[in-house]
Amino acid sequence: MTPDQARHAIEEAVARVAPDADLAGLAPDADLRDGLELDSLDFLRFIEILTERTGRQITEDDYPHLATLASAIKFLAGG
Amino acid sequence: MPALGADMDEGTVLEWLVKPGDEIRKGDVIAVIDTAKAAIDAESFITGTIEQLIIGVGETVPVGTVLAMISEPAAPKAAPPPPPAGEPQRQAATPEHVPAAPGRPAPPISPLIRKRAHELGVNLAGLRGSGRGGALTRADVERAAARREPAGAGARSKATPRARRVAAELGVSLADVTGTGPGGSVREADVRRAVPAGEAAPAREPVPAREPAPEALAARSPAERTRSMRQAIARLMARSKREIPHYYVSSTVDMTSALSWMHERNRELAVSERLVPAALLLKAAALAARRVPGVNGYWVDDQFRPAEAVHLGLAISLRGGGLLTPAIHDAAELPLAELMSGMRDLVIRARAGRLRGSELTDATITMTNLGEQGVESVFGVIYPPQVALVGFGKITERPVAVGGLIGVRPVVVTTLAADHRASDGYTGARYLTALSDLLQKPGELL
Numbered sequence: 218m219t220p221d222q223a224r225h226a227i228e229e230a231v232a233r234v235a236p237d238a239d240l241a242g243l244a245p246d247a248d249l250r251d252g253l254e255l256d257s258l259d260f261l262r263f264i265e266i267l268t269e270r271t272g273r274q275i276t277e278d279d280y281p282h283l284a285t286l287a288s289a290i291k292f293l294a295g296g
Numbered sequence: 297m298p299a300l301g302a303d304m305d306e307g308t309v310l311e312w313l314v315k316p317g318d319e320i321r322k323g324d325v326i327a328v329i330d331t332a333k334a335a336i337d338a339e340s341f342i343t344g345t346i347e348q349l350i351i352g353v354g355e356t357v358p359v360g361t362v363l364a365m366i367s368e369p370a371a372p373k374a375a376p377p378p379p380p381a382g383e384p385q386r387q388a389a390t391p392e393h394v395p396a397a398p399g400r401p402a403p404p405i406s407p408l409i410r411k412r413a414h415e416l417g418v419n420l421a422g423l424r425g426s427g428r429g430g431a432l433t434r435a436d437v438e439r440a441a442a443r444r445e446p447a448g449a450g451a452r453s454k455a456t457p458r459a460r461r462v463a464a465e466l467g468v469s470l471a472d473v474t475g476t477g478p479g480g481s482v483r484e485a486d487v488r489r490a491v492p493a494g495e496a497a498p499a500r501e502p503v504p505a506r507e508p509a510p511e512a513l514a515a516r517s518p519a520e521r522t523r524s525m526r527q528a529i530a531r532l533m534a535r536s537k538r539e540i541p542h543y544y545v546s547s548t549v550d551m552t553s554a555l556s557w558m559h560e561r562n563r564e565l566a567v568s569e570r571l572v573p574a575a576l577l578l579k580a581a582a583l584a585a586r587r588v589p590g591v592n593g594y595w596v597d598d599q600f601r602p603a604e605a606v607h608l609g610l611a612i613s614l615r616g617g618g619l620l621t622p623a624i625h626d627a628a629e630l631p632l633a634e635l636m637s638g639m640r641d642l643v644i645r646a647r648a649g650r651l652r653g654s655e656l657t658d659a660t661i662t663m664t665n666l667g668e669q670g671v672e673s674v675f676g677v678i679y680p681p682q683v684a685l686v687g688f689g690k691i692t693e694r695p696v697a698v699g700g701l702i703g704v705r706p707v708v709v710t711t712l713a714a715d716h717r718a719s720d721g722y723t724g725a726r727y728l729t730a731l732s733d734l735l736q737k738p739g740e741l742l
Contacts, residue, residue: 237615254615256668257572258643265567277562277570 218271223293227286230266234259245287267293297351297361300329300336300653302680303532307331308356309363311460318346320366325652327363330516332528333620337652344368348410353460409434416441463487518616525618536677540595541716544675547728549735550698551691551706557738573691574665575636577708579741581663581686582608582627584730590723591684591714592661600683600718605629609659609679610639611666612646620646621679623659632742667691673709683715684727 218226231240231253238253250260264275264283271293275283282292297307311328320326325337326346347365351357409432416437425432459482463470473490475482516524554576562570585592585606593602608627612620622645624630624638645651661682666674667690676685689709696705710731714724734741 235615251670254669256665257574258640261567261570261572261640268567275567277559 218273218294220290220294223271223290224286226267226270226293227289229270230263233266234263240286243286246285248284249286249289250284297329297357297359297363298338298341298653299359299657300331300338301333301528301656303333303528304331304359306356306358309351309353310335311353312349312364314346314349314364316346316348320344320346323654329653332524333618334525334646334651335649336656337650339653340366342366342368409437413437413440459484459487522617529619532679533677536680540678540680540683542678542713543716543721543724544711544713545721545724545728546673546675546709546711547732548694548707548709549732550696551708551735554735554738554741555691555706569633571632571636574668574688575632575639576735576738576741577665577688578608578610578624578627578639578663579630579632579635580731580734581661582606582624583734583741584727585661585684586628587730588723588727590719591712591727593683593718594660594681595683595715595718596681603660605660607658607660609662609682610642611662611664611676612643613669614647620651620656621659621662622646622651622655625654625658661686663688667708673711675711676713678713678715683718684724685713686727686731687711687713 228240231238231249235253235255238255240253243249243252249255249263255263260280264280267273267283268275273293279292281288283289299305300307308330309327310330312326313328314320314324314326320340320343322340322343324340326340327338329336329338344366347367349364351361351363357363412434426436459473460470463473463482468487468490470482470487473482473486475486551573555573558571558573558576585608589602590600592606593600595601605626606628607623607625609621609623612622614620622642624635624642627635630638642651642655659679659682661684662676662679663686664674664676665688667688670690672692673689674687676687678685687710689711691706691708693704694707695702696707697703698705710728712724712727714727
């Protein structure tokens with residue numbers, strides 16, 4: 218998965234979980250959950266959609282890698 | 297019009313999901329009602345057959361108004377055979393009226409009067425008769441209809457629910473559509489015809505009848521919704537602080553065993569089946585309420601009425617502002633996995649505006665998990681007539697002394713706001729202790 222594909226998957230997942238959230242207005246290294254006001258259920262849904270989209274197994278131990286947009290792209294593209 | 301929450305005093309019928317002749321069972325969703333806070337699926341209080349829908353789509357009426365007539369299945373009593381018109385035997389959707397009826401039957405209303413009232417869209421339940429023995433006359437009904445005209449009731453466009461939904465989807469104003477249905481009512485085909493050619497309709501599949509489609513049904517604009525919800529919350533919370541002498545207790549709970557148990561369990565599960573800490577907190581809060589029943593129930597008529605079941609209300613903040621507190625029924629009895637899926641479902645439906653009436657009225661105790669938004673602790677305001685509100689802060693790593701050594705452990709600050717009329721601080725303390733004990737034995741939360 219290229220970084221662009223990873224970014225696209227993340228954007229889609231955010232759009233579905235929090236349609237009114239402004240991902241574009243968020244710094245790449247800002248915390249996604251705080252910045253987009255995702256609660257734990259939103260975040261779980263976010264992971265669920267990313268798993269569906271990328272086919273990648275994401276365990277709870279991987280969650281820290283998904284804390285920011287930059288780290289999430291790196292994680293998804295790196296796998 | 298049922299009271300769908302302690303803060304509701306009027307409601308608007310957005311949609312009827314039944315029609316005369318339909319057989320319904322107690323608990324079936326029969327209408328969608330718009331309240332200050334949200335559009336809510338209203339359930340029938342009784343089993344029977346729909347005789348007549350009295351309040352039309354788009355009408356706003358006070359709580360207690362009769363919405364529909366439902367006849368109960370033939371009772372064993374030796375009654376005269378029902379008149380051919382299917383005279384309704386009992387009023388539905390107004391709990392206050394049901395038990396009140398048997399003692400003093402209202403003067404009979406002739407089918408002709410009833411028919412005229414239906415034509416004019418007049419609600420007979422609210423009318424005082426001027427005829428013999430207080431009986432309603434044709435003139436009473438017509439006067440009532442005339443009184444309502446200036447309120448714009450006559451200008452209401454008649455349309456089927458499906459037409460309304462399609463109109464909202466396509467951005468068509470119903471007022472601009474010529475109806476070809478019975479009585480000039482607007483049907484789906486009329487709406488589709490009204491879309492100018494070339495202005496292609498959005499390439500969306502038509503929404504199936506029971507799919508959540510809040511925007512399509514919402515009678516209020518987002519700005520109006522925000523304002524009316526704010527007012528509803530204001531009224532209820534002001535009442536709470538005016539009437540309820542709150543007392544507060546708090547306790548810091550070690551979450552080490554609960555979280556490691558959860559992570560271990562989640563490791564083997566697909567994302568969709570994983571638990572979040574909130575589910576553990578919810579189950580523990582419900583079980584603790586069963587162990588300490590003094591915080592679970594209602595303060596009514598100057599006394600505490602403990603509730604038998606634990607229906608745990610969950611404070612859910614809505615994107616764009618506002619708050620709903622639907623209940624998870626029998627939360628203490630539900631297996632953790634079901635509680636988790638129930639919580640997910642409830643949050644989705646609360647935000648999509650598809651909650652059921654019973655979910656908004658049945659809570660016996662409420663929980664807020666504001667820790668999700670990063671605060672360390674939250675001391676809540678009780679939802680009357682409930683008597684307690686449990687609060688959870690954010691789970692954070694803190695230095696903790698264990699066995700004479702300092703270690704870093706995840707902890708959560710639990711709080712309880714309780715009604716001092718119903719219980720004393722001692723009860724509140726016992727509740728938080730029970731909560732903490734339960735969180736130390738996560739295996740028992742299953």
